[in-house]
Amino acid sequence: MKSALEQGRTSITSLEKGSWTSRTYREAVLKAIHAVVPYDAYCFTTVDPQTLLSTGAVTEDGIEAIHDRLFINEYTEDDVHKYADLIRSNKPIALLQASIHAMPERSLRYRSILQPAGFRDELRAVLICDETCWGYLTLYRKADQPFFSEEEGQWIEEWTTSIARMLKRTSLSLMDEIKQGSPADPGLIMITDTFQLLSSNDSAQYWLTQLQRLELVGPDILPRPVRAVSSHLLSQTLSSAVSSELSAKSPSKVCIQLLDGRYLVLHASRMQQMTGPDQIAVRLEQAMPQDLLPLFAESHGLSVRERELLGYVLRSYSSKEIAAAMNISAYTVQDHLKSIFAKTSVYSRRELIWYFVSRFQLKDDRAV
Template identity: 65%
Template sequence: MAGLYGQQHVHRITSLEKGTWTSRSYREAVLRHLQPVIPYDAYCFTTVDPSTLLSTGAVTEDGVEAIHDQLFINEYMEEDIHKYADLVQSDQHTAILYASVHSNPESSVRYKNILLPAGFGDEMRTVFISNDSCWGYLTLYRKADRPAFTEQERSQLEEWTYSIAKMLRITSLTLIEEMKRESPAEPGILLASNALKLVSLNTSAEYWISQLRLMEGISPNTLPRPVRAVASHLLSQLQLEQSAACKSLCASPSKVCIQLPDGRYLMLQASHLKQLDGSDQIAVMLNQAMPQELLSVLAECHGLSPREREVLGYVLRSYSSKEIAAAMYISTYTVQDHLKSIFDKTGVSSRRELIWYFVSRFQLTDELTIG
């Protein structure tokens, strides 16, 4: 009877392919159909950029949101089992945590230090692959007083991944419009003095400044830190030019990309305006950035070569040096040379630090920011 019930819901999930959906409404519909067949107490359904595996927005609930930061750190900074990037490269795209750790809870930092203290006893993770690319992750959670997920439930979810992945790929086209819905259509422009005093701004810039002030919890009279950061960086570049200092530093763009609390990414770039009459000023452009733009922006900020950017893309997807070498048709020694150069340019010392830096910080490096 349970098998027949599950088959009916499988059909319902595949029937969703005929509907007209946004990315969010489709994921919400999938979650509704999953609940009767694979009961869960909490969930996180995330879409990702297939080229970098960076999140493009999650459908979640308060119980998971409360531990989101810990899960984020675990995914990118700690050794553990069933990492999303590992599941992407695995032949089996769905995995149950408790089934892997029940005899040895110490084997998973996530299970011992994050899930159990939060009252969860198990999680089931799935990655969605379509056309050889990953388009999203789904994690279902059960409370500690509930039975763990079963192999039958894992197999059922695995069967549904093809249809869900296809729809995540299709609705990714509408996701861009969803992400832009609340944003101004025109670019934001503000002018500031060399003393970082706001001179003027258009309506779009006023909107973005209000979002930044809300994020930082600062007063309406305070210029947000990212604006001060790019402006200060520009001034330092101008000083280098005037002193004929290192030309490579002078070429560094005064640009920053940060993630707002609602998931949108905001790009800021400063430019020097030479006044024909009066003191020079600084112009700052503010535009919404799409997730697929982030890697190139950060790579540009650090002066990575095209080959280094390609290596970085594979590192973010957790490829080993051997796998990167095979994909790029180069030797592992050349991969290591590229990695050493990337480490030097970004100021990190390991792959783990590199991934954490590019995934968690969309802003200028420490020496280019101000307090």
């Protein structure tokens, strides 16, 4: 008769032979784990391996109800077992009660979020394949259930490589799921320099309708984001007419979140006519999770070094750790941070993290 460890390993690894979408695979993993390691609630999140930002979660109502507080805690509060900390420490598994049972004050997440919601313990796993993280798995037990045991944690750790490998394999299907319902081709519209619509393709008409719904305007109104990127293009054109420093120009691009959670990128460029006045072309297409952080950084004019530093901030690095990673002084770190604060109109590292991270809650089911 198979041990619980062997039973779980067989159940998890056998899933690698199936044909799955990202969501159906995660649902199957949760079912297989529950047969060996019981839990009362869960959150199974895929992440962009470059930024560690969530690309959607399979979760349930008990956790969805405290989603916002967990999200804020993860990115803006000091606490134990942060996902980014687990990745850096090369310890893929963390048991909450095993760490805090003698000192519950060590975890704000436990005191102010989990315990009031009726949860007693939490098991966290970071899912790493080929030294790259593809997701987080978090299991919860209610107040009337036993703590997660060290043995159960070891079992989950045994299975993380297989799970991460499948998250990597199904990442392309996740992108297809996120794009479901969106046009396959990019939208393209042509407008005059006074913002009169001249022509558009079917994809552009679809995205214009989404923007008009967002702004609560009629079909005869050109949405503000279109006018905004076009105005930026015109201002850049005027500035280049009096200056030859074309390298200083920033792209006429904006990223907008629609009502259903999707992100739309608009990019304006000037079309030089052989005869007659020039026209403005605006390209509209859905942004993918891996595109969003660079887009937001670009839209705020962050330098290459500032973008690099922002990446470390989002991974919860301290100023000292950032200085070591970037081979700069702690004073230079603070100078970069002050510049980023000014460009994004925030006043602290906590506000900066929340400003960026709160925009990346893309959903493939219900996101955490």
